[in-house]
Amino acid sequence: xxxxxxxxxxxxxxxxxxxxxxxxxxxxxxxxxxxxxxxxxxxxxxxxxxxxxxxxxxxxxxxxxxxxxxxxxxxxxxxxxxxxxxxxxxxxxxxxxxxxxxxxxxxxxxxxxxxxxxxxxxxxxxxxxxxxxxxxxxxxxxxxxxxxxxxxxxxxxxxxxxxxxxxxxxxxxxxxxxxxxxxxxxxxxxxxxxxxxxxxxxxxxxxxxxxxxxxxx
Numbered sequence: 001x002x003x004x005x006x007x008x009x010x011x012x013x014x015x016x017x018x019x020x021x022x023x024x025x026x027x028x029x030x031x032x033x034x035x036x037x038x039x040x041x042x043x044x045x046x047x048x049x050x051x052x053x054x055x056x057x058x059x060x061x062x063x064x065x066x067x068x069x070x071x072x073x074x075x076x077x078x079x080x081x082x083x084x085x086x087x088x089x090x091x092x093x094x095x096x097x098x099x100x101x102x103x104x105x106x107x108x109x110x111x112x113x114x115x116x117x118x119x120x121x122x123x124x125x126x127x128x129x130x131x132x133x134x135x136x137x138x139x140x141x142x143x144x145x146x147x148x149x150x151x152x153x154x155x156x157x158x159x160x161x162x163x164x165x166x167x168x169x170x171x172x173x174x175x176x177x178x179x180x181x182x183x184x185x186x187x188x189x190x191x192x193x194x195x196x197x198x199x200x201x202x203x204x205x206x207x208x209x210x211x212x213x214x215x216x217x
């Protein structure tokens with residue numbers, strides 16, 4: 001991988017590029033066909049920032065992430081413990097590649113800091129389970145890169161510190177999520193608004209002892 005940073009006064013630019021080559025191969029002890037899957041991925045990132053000394057930072061970023069399928073999804077061995085409900089993996093699965101765009105603000109205050117961001121993320125080939133009927137009476141489950149999902153949302157948080165004894169903070173996230181199938185004759189989709197909230201806090205009695213609590217919804 002390679003990464004570079006440039007500073008031009010209050011502006012900063014950070015960009016990077018990583019290449020990953022993946023090799024997967026497997027063989028079944030009792031029959032079955034051996035499988036091999038090779039793929040390479042270029043993974044770029046870029047961030048432009050503007051900093052006001054002692055006030056805060058504004059950032060615009062693009063990130064790409066890769067999620068490789070685990071052995072549960074890849075293993076072609078057929079689980080027939082229930083002969084009417086069988087399942088197997090798909091060794092030809094490709095890794096999920098997600099893209100993310102974000103604009104964020106981090107502002108410093110006397111009591112601590114405030115941060116907020118708006119973002120959009122999407123994945124064109126997410127791994128989803130497929131279920132179908134075989135030979136009229138056998139229920140089959142396997143996996144394929146048939147999903148496409150989008151997430152657009154905003155998040156905000158505040159952190160408070162007092163005399164190095166009390167630390168507390170809260171974060172909230174609100175986003176719209178949509179998922180749909182791709183590459184199949186039957187089109188399925190679902191969408192909706194989601195949200196989550198978490199709160200944490202701690203208090204130091206002495207240099208060695210303290211108490212902490214947190215929760216989320």
